[in-house]
Amino acid sequence: MIAFLLLGALALVGAVVTVAARNAVHAALGLVGTLLSVAGLFASLSASFLAAVQVIVYAGAILVLFLFVIMLLNAHQPVTGRDPVPFVRELAGIGGVILAGALAVIAFSYRDPQPLAQGTAALRGGTAGAVGETLLTRFLLPFEAVSVLLLVAIVGAVALVRRPAPQPDGVTDAEGVALPGELPERTAPEGGVRA
Amino acid sequence: MPDWLAALLITLLKGVLVALALLTTFAYMTLIERRLLARMQIRLGPNRVGPLGLLQPLADAIKSIFKEDLRVTMADKLVYTMAPIVAIGMALTAFGGIPAGPPGSLFGENPWVYQLDAGILALLAITSMGVYGIFLGGWASGSKYPLLGSLRSSAQMISYELGMGLSILGLLMLVGSTAFVNIVEWQAQNGWMVLFQSLGFALFLVSSFAEVNRTPFDLPEAEQELVAGYLTEYSAIKWALFQMAEYVNMITASAIMATLFFGGYRGPVFLEGLVPGISSWPIVWLVLKIAFFLFLFIWVRGTLPRFRYDQLMRFGWKLLLPLALANTMLTAAYLAFARGAGLWPLALLSLLGLLALLALSDRVRVLWNQPTGRGAADDSFPARPLGGD
Numbered sequence: 001m002i003a004f005l006l007l008g009a010l011a012l013v014g015a016v017v018t019v020a021a022r023n024a025v026h027a028a029l030g031l032v033g034t035l036l037s038v039a040g041l042f043a044s045l046s047a048s049f050l051a052a053v054q055v056i057v058y059a060g061a062i063l064v065l066f067l068f069v070i071m072l073l074n075a076h077q078p079v080t081g082r083d084p085v086p087f088v089r090e091l092a093g094i095g096g097v098i099l100a101g102a103l104a105v106i107a108f109s110y111r112d113p114q115p116l117a118q119g120t121a122a123l124r125g126g127t128a129g130a131v132g133e134t135l136l137t138r139f140l141l142p143f144e145a146v147s148v149l150l151l152v153a154i155v156g157a158v159a160l161v162r163r164p165a166p167q168p169d170g171v172t173d174a175e176g177v178a179l180p181g182e183l184p185e186r187t188a189p190e191g192g193v194r195a
Numbered sequence: 196m197p198d199w200l201a202a203l204l205i206t207l208l209k210g211v212l213v214a215l216a217l218l219t220t221f222a223y224m225t226l227i228e229r230r231l232l233a234r235m236q237i238r239l240g241p242n243r244v245g246p247l248g249l250l251q252p253l254a255d256a257i258k259s260i261f262k263e264d265l266r267v268t269m270a271d272k273l274v275y276t277m278a279p280i281v282a283i284g285m286a287l288t289a290f291g292g293i294p295a296g297p298p299g300s301l302f303g304e305n306p307w308v309y310q311l312d313a314g315i316l317a318l319l320a321i322t323s324m325g326v327y328g329i330f331l332g333g334w335a336s337g338s339k340y341p342l343l344g345s346l347r348s349s350a351q352m353i354s355y356e357l358g359m360g361l362s363i364l365g366l367l368m369l370v371g372s373t374a375f376v377n378i379v380e381w382q383a384q385n386g387w388m389v390l391f392q393s394l395g396f397a398l399f400l401v402s403s404f405a406e407v408n409r410t411p412f413d414l415p416e417a418e419q420e421l422v423a424g425y426l427t428e429y430s431a432i433k434w435a436l437f438q439m440a441e442y443v444n445m446i447t448a449s450a451i452m453a454t455l456f457f458g459g460y461r462g463p464v465f466l467e468g469l470v471p472g473i474s475s476w477p478i479v480w481l482v483l484k485i486a487f488f489l490f491l492f493i494w495v496r497g498t499l500p501r502f503r504y505d506q507l508m509r510f511g512w513k514l515l516l517p518l519a520l521a522n523t524m525l526t527a528a529y530l531a532f533a534r535g536a537g538l539w540p541l542a543l544l545s546l547l548g549l550l551a552l553l554a555l556s557d558r559v560r561v562l563w564n565q566p567t568g569r570g571a572a573d574d575s576f577p578a579r580p581l582g583g584d
Contacts, residue, residue, distance in 0.1 A: 023271075039320075051313065053320075055324065056319060056323055059320075059323075064330065065353070067331075067334075071342065072346065
C-alpha cells in the first residue's frame with residue numbers, strides 16, 4: 001500500500017515535470033520517470049509481466065526514440081517563440097477536460113470481468129499465459145488491427161523519408177542512369193513485432 | 196526483531212555483498228583483460244605494480260578517485276552527473292535477479308537478491324534501461340563526438356534488443372516459464388538448453404556482444420572515428436563509473452547466458468559419483484560458467500575487427516532478426532505438431548540450421564556487406580559519392 005502511494009506520487013511528479021520542463025530532454029526524462037513509476041504500480045499489483053513489458057517497450061524503446069529525435073533535430077533548446085497555432089491553450093484545456101471526463105466515466109462505470117482476487121491469481125507466476133490468452137482470444141481482432149496500423153505507420157514513414165537515388169551530375173531524376181552496383185534497398189524495421 | 200525487518204536486513208546485506216563482489220570482479224577483470232590481450236598480442240602487459248601486476252587495479256582506483264573531476268562548460272549539469280549513476284545503478288540492479296543456487300541453499304536463505312515472477316523479462320527490462328546512461332551521458336556533455344557516439348549506441352542497442360528478445364522466445368516456449376529457477380530446473384531434468392536451441396544460443400550470444408558494446412560491436416567508443424564516443428568529456432570517477440557499468444553489464448550478460456543455456460547454478464551430474472551433492476552447490480558453478488564467458492568476451496576482442504556502422508545495422512536487421520523469427524517459428528511449429536517425438540529431433544534441426552548458416556556464410560555475407568560499386572567499376576563518375584545509407 002505504501003509502495004503504491006509512493007509510486008503514484010512519483011508518477012504524478014514525473015508527469016508534471018514532463019509538462020512543465022522548458023528543456024525537451026528534461027521533459028522526456030520526466031516521462032521516463034512516470035512510465036517507470038507506472039511499471040512499479042503494475043509490479044506492486046503482482047502483474048510483473050505487464051511491468052516488464054511496460055519498461056521494455058515504453059521506457060526502453062519508445063522513449064529512447066523520442067530522445068533520439070529530440071537530439072537529432074536539436075530541439076532541446078528552450079522554446080521562446082509564440083505558438084503559431086491560435087487558441088492552442090483553450091483547445092488543449094477543452095481536450096483535457098473531455099479526456100478527464102471520459103476517464104472518470106470509465107473509472108466509475110468499470111466492472112471487473114472477473115473478481116480481483118481471481119485475476120491476480122491468474123497473473124501470478126509471471127508467465128504471460130493469462131495476458132496472452134485474453135489477447136489472442138477475446139481481443140484478437142483489435143490486437144491484429146493495431147499491428148496492421150503500426151505496419152501502415154512504418155511503411156508511411158519509410159515512403160516519406162525515402163529519397164530518389166542520387167544521379168550523376170547533369171542527369172535528372174526522371175531520366176535516371178543505371179548505377180554501377182545498385183544501391184541496397186532500404187528496409188523497413190519490423191517495429192510491429194515488438195509493440 | 197520482527198520478521199519483515201530481518202528479511203529486509205538480509206536482502207540489504209545480500210545486495211551489498213553482490214555489489215562488492217561485482218565491483219571487485221570489475222577491478223580484476225580489467226587486469227585480466229589487459230594481461231590476456233597482451234599475451235594474445237605477444238606483449239607483456241601491466242606487470243610492474245605488485246607481483247604479476249596484481250596491485251594494478253588498486254593503483255587505477257586511487258588514480259581515478261583523486262583525479263580532477265573536470266566540469267564541462269557546455270554540459271547540462273544535472274544530466275551530466277546523473278548519467279554515470281544511471282548506468283552503474285542499472286547494471287548492478289540487473290545482476291541481483293540471477294539465482295546462484297537452488298532456493299534456500301545459501302545458509303538457509305535464497306541465493307538471489309530479488310526475484311520477480313517475470314524473471315528473464317524483468318532482467319531484459321532493467322538492462323534495457325542501461326542505454327539511458329550512455330545516451331544521456333553523450334548528450335549532456337554538450338559536445339559533438341559524444342553526441343554522435345551516444346546516438347549510434349542507442350540505435351545499436353535498440354536494434355539488437357529485438358534480436359535478443361526474439362532469440363530466447365523458443366527457449367521460453369520449451370520451458371513454459373520465464374522464471375530463472377524454473378528454467379534451470381528444466382535444464383537439470385532435460386539437459387542443457389544449448390543442445391536444443393543451438394541456433395537460438397548463437398543469436399543470443401551475438402546480440403549480447405552488441406548489447407554490452409564489446410568488440411566487434413564497440414562502435415559507441417570507436418576511437419578512430421569518435422575520439423572516445425560518449426566517454427570523451429568524462430574524466431576521473433565518472434569515467435570510472437561508466438567503465439564499471441560496461442564490465443558489470445558484461446558479467447550480467449555472461450550470467451544470463453550461463454543460466455539460460457548452460458544449466459545455470461547446476462553443475463554436471465557425473466561428478467556426483469565423486470563428491471555427492473556437488474552439482475547443487477550454490478555459487479561455485481555459476482561463477483565458473485561466468486568466468487568462461489568473460490574469457491570468451493576477451494578472446495573475441497583479441498580476435499575480431501570492428502564492424503562498420505552500416506554493416507552493423509544490416510547485420511542486425513537483415514540477418515539476426517529474421518533468423519531469430521525463423522527459430523521461434525521452428526520451435527513453435529515443432530511444439531505444436533511434433534511434441535510426441537521428444538526433444539532430440541528439435542536439437543538436430545537447430546544444429547543443422549546453425550551448421551547451414553556457417554557453411555553458407557560466404558553467400559549470406561552480401562546481406563550486410565553489399566558491395567556498393569565504389570571499387571574498380573567506379574571510374575566513370577568518381578567525384579560523386581553514391582550516397583545510400
